[in-house]
Amino acid sequence: MITVGLLIVILLPSLLGTFVLTPFLMGLKINMFLRFSLGSGLGWGIISLWIFLLGAFGLPMNLAAINLPLILIALFLLPFQRRGVSRAGQPRLSSFKTKNISFSDISLASILFCCVVYSLISNLKFVPISSWDGISTIAFKAKFFFYEGTFSFNKDLPHASYPLLVPLVMMWEALNYGQWHEYLTKFVFFNYFLNTLLLVYGFLLHLLDKRWALMGTTLMCFANYFILHSYIVYRDLPLAFYTCSAILLILLWKMNQKDSLLVIAGIFSGLGAFTKLEGMGYCFIEIVLILYLSGIQFNMLKKPGIFKSIGFNILRFLLPVMIILGSYFIFKMAFHVPFGEGGKTEMTIAFDLFLRVPVVAGAFVKNLFGTIYWNWNWYLLAACFLFSFNRLRQMERNLLTAIYLFFLADAALFLLTPNYRYLLVENFDVLLPRLILHFFPLAPILTTLMLNRIFVKER
């Protein structure tokens, strides 16, 4: 039963998501790694939303009610797959191309392989669900839903306002295994880890070549905190995947001018907001990025029809976000679940607002450069930036803007909400590194692009 369940857990989200994604990517030259990564993430999201709908309408949340309609949808979409995949070559930023598999490719790939195997073994064998948030909220809710088969008591569970994507997919995994398994139910975290690796690799492969893509992905794997989150039960890695997917899709939309990419970015952003409360804040960052890329960036506001075009772009992005978030808000109202979390989400203009600025800035610097969490990723990014800040390519500038926006948003979170107290406690890395993790995958991508420009263009 467990083996069959594990097979369903591995295959159904990936196939369903990839099949649903294909019509949106019709005619686009997207490599299979990026396609699979986005598809798998979308698949997990669709499953969680489907369970959410069943539960919200009081329908039975059993295996047949969940899996059968999804399998039918996947089978229905199967014949459309061949038509949607474009096999043409893709334009790249770098003219430098590797022809054969070299020693460095194999070595970089073997490092990645070691990290993936390590994460898999830790997930399935070594580390039980024992993280604070896991036992008190995430896995506890999932276990509760699994045994009770209803959402009716959600308002009485700890942190009722927290979004439900991760508990719901953990519950779905347990349903497939036929039991609550303390190790196997964590498979979803390994899946998001793998998806994030493939996302970064696929995106870099879209722009550069195989060797640089491998290098960027390896850079990301050197970050301890990223690996740690691949086997402990926190919602930060799934949120990082959805947030970075949305950002990268927006950047791809800018590159390809394909409007359907904005719709998928909106879906991913909505799924991010359904993963963690911070995801809602990140929707605003993505809107600002779209505004920046739509016209403000090129000083094109005088161009006729530009406002209409910007409006449509925002609408394309916002519609899926509003559908996902709107349904969740209606659910919260119907089930008497609070919208925010007391002592965490309310805005306050503190009397010491300006005194907080150096503390927040210092905490960021200490976390980025003084901890063992990120390895040398931020050092390398800072060094690359110092050497090329006036010669950035368009894609690098856009990525850098996104990273700036995330830093600003996280700083605002500490300046304007009671979360500032987390910076004052002795062990101040309770919240900040988790916030940085949400956009961390963008850093190795940007670093690789910059390194590529610095070193390869000199040839």
Next chain:
Amino acid sequence: MKKLFSSLPDIISLAAIVLFLCLFVMARCFLFRLSSLTGGVTVSSGFFNNINPYLNIYSLFALALAAGFLLIVLIKTFQNKRFFYDIKIYRRLVLSGIVLGAFMIGLLQVIMQLNYFIYARRTQPYRSLQGIVDNIGYVQRKYPVCKSFAFETDLSLDIDPGMFLHRLWKYFLFPKVIKNVSEADCIIFLQKECYSCDCPASFQIAEKLSAKDAVAVRKDLTQ
């Protein structure tokens, strides 16, 4: 020099391989030294005793790098005076320094990563957590008559570690629930100095898990 920079991925991969080969030996030696220096601290966050001990090493490395550059510039200028005025060479020297520095930082931090993976798992926090998880599983298997539990401890449940332990037991015991002593079938005594003194008359100590931990079962369920 130009050739060296153009094959950056090869340099990185070569260094990465050397790094991975050295790690298992180095990590243990280094950690032994580090723990003896700091008095045996636990790795549970990004810091050792709230500081990153490698900042000093980074500074030393940066100083050594700067000294190395000066030396190279002096020697090269001595050989060819035009070298001193070639700004491109300085840029490349600094870039190569960054790459070297990055690898140094990478090496040190990957050792920490391995420490977390290998060393910390056998000490804190995973070993103790695994012990608690094993205890909970043991209690559940051995006492299936217990449909509900009470939780008794000398620790405060408002702060860690009491709060964390309470939630850990609550999570792993579910769907069996934690209730008051008067309504429960069994009592979990955790970190209790004298659990036999606090055991109600209607319960009897069934299992001693450690000097301060025990399980008590209601007498009518044991008969």
